[in-house]
Amino acid sequence: MSKISRSTFTVVALAGVWVPFHSAFAGSGSTVELSEIARLYSMRMQMVSNKIVLKNRYNTLEIEENGRRAWINDVMFWLHEPCRRSGRTWAIRKADFQYGIDPVLRSYTHAPKRTPMVVVIDPGHGGKDSGAVGLKKVFEKQLVLDISYRMKNLLESHGFKVVMTRSGDQYPSLDDRVDLARKVKADLFLSIHADGAASSAAHGVETFITTAAGFDSSNHYGKGGDRSSVLNNRYDAANAMLGYAVQSNLLKMSGRSDRGVRRARFAVIKKAPCPAALVECGFLTNPEEERLLRTEAYRSRVAQGIVNGVRAYRTLVSRAKR
Numbered sequence: 031m032s033k034i035s036r037s038t039f040t041v042v043a044l045a046g047v048w049v050p051f052h053s054a055f056a057g058s059g060s061t062v063e064l065s066e067i068a069r070l071y072s073m074r075m076q077m078v079s080n081k082i083v084l085k086n087r088y089n090t091l092e093i094e095e096n097g098r099r100a101w102i103n104d105v106m107f108w109l110h111e112p113c114r115r116s117g118r119t120w121a122i123r124k125a126d127f128q129y130g131i132d133p134v135l136r137s138y139t140h141a142p143k144r145t146p147m148v149v150v151i152d153p154g155h156g157g158k159d160s161g162a163v164g165l166k167k168v169f170e171k172q173l174v175l176d177i178s179y180r181m182k183n184l185l186e187s188h189g190f191k192v193v194m195t196r197s198g199d200q201y202p203s204l205d206d207r208v209d210l211a212r213k214v215k216a217d218l219f220l221s222i223h224a225d226g227a228a229s230s231a232a233h234g235v236e237t238f239i240t241t242a243a244g245f246d247s248s249n250h251y252g253k254g255g256d257r258s259s260v261l262n263n264r265y266d267a268a269n270a271m272l273g274y275a276v277q278s279n280l281l282k283m284s285g286r287s288d289r290g291v292r293r294a295r296f297a298v299i300k301k302a303p304c305p306a307a308l309v310e311c312g313f314l315t316n317p318e319e320e321r322l323l324r325t326e327a328y329r330s331r332v333a334q335g336i337v338n339g340v341r342a343y344r345t346l347v348s349r350a351k352r
């Protein structure tokens with residue numbers, strides 16, 4: 031493996047001492063108090079307007095009162111359920127700590143054993159399915175294929191083996207895409223999309239990971255009421271590491287606004303046989319982002335950002351080896 035220069039991509043500094051989650055919060059029910067989290071990470075806790083802010087010299091965690099938005103080092107990370115007051119303190123769901131915050135801040139306690147080598151890139155849509163259509167009639171399926179090829183070249187130059195679910199204007203079914211990942215023994219699955227919305231004002235980039243079992247999906251596309259456990263839930267912690275690494279690096283390279291790491295049960299990620307994320311690279315229905323997505327320079331920066339995220343994830347996994 032080539033030596034990785036730390037200046038090229040963002041990884042999170044390691045926080046706190048090595049205490050496995052279960053022994054850290056054994057027997058404390060389905061919620062975790064923010065004061066317990068502060069103690070575990072040796073962070074100071076204070077209220078700043080409507081946010082509870084936990085901070086040490088390496089990391090900052092901010093959580094909105096009665097809200098689902100949290101920020102880990104300024105990158106938005108949606109909670110499954112709002113942070114609620116519980117007696118004299120504030121608490122979040124244990125799953126949001128165990129499968130969200132903790133894997134990001136203490137990746138070494140959650141990282142998979144195997145260093146990722148095989149990456150499946152899934153350019154969204156294709157063939158009969160154009161995906162989102164821009165104001166200037168640009169098709170999502172074309173843009174995401176271009177971004178995917180750029181990612182493939184970059185990943186291969188960093189020693190990854192890359193398999194794409196489509197190489198041209200074809201439409202593999204959602205199951206075909208996941209089956210391919212299984213067949214090639216993928217270590218990571220990345221589905222690449224551009225967004226569309228009814229309002230032209232919607233803008234920014236976002237990264238979806240699979241919703242934890244027992245919670246509603248956080249996005250408006252998710253089927254209401256679905257709280258099922260899915261195959262990809264076995265990678266919940268690694269998904270959080272991957273989603274955060276991709277979103278933080280994509281933000282840095284794209285310069286677009288942060289819609290956060292979000293949860294959904296999209297078919298391609300919920301059935302993925304490995305850690306997986308679905309990336310939305312900007313809105314084709316927003317005039318400024320459509321203009322950017324039509325430029326090679328922006329597509330190149332987006333591809334570089336996602337690849338930097340994958341490299342950051344690989345670094346975290348390699349570092350965690352004990």
Ligand SMILES: [Zn+2]
Binds near residue numbers: 224
């Ligand atoms: Zn799409």
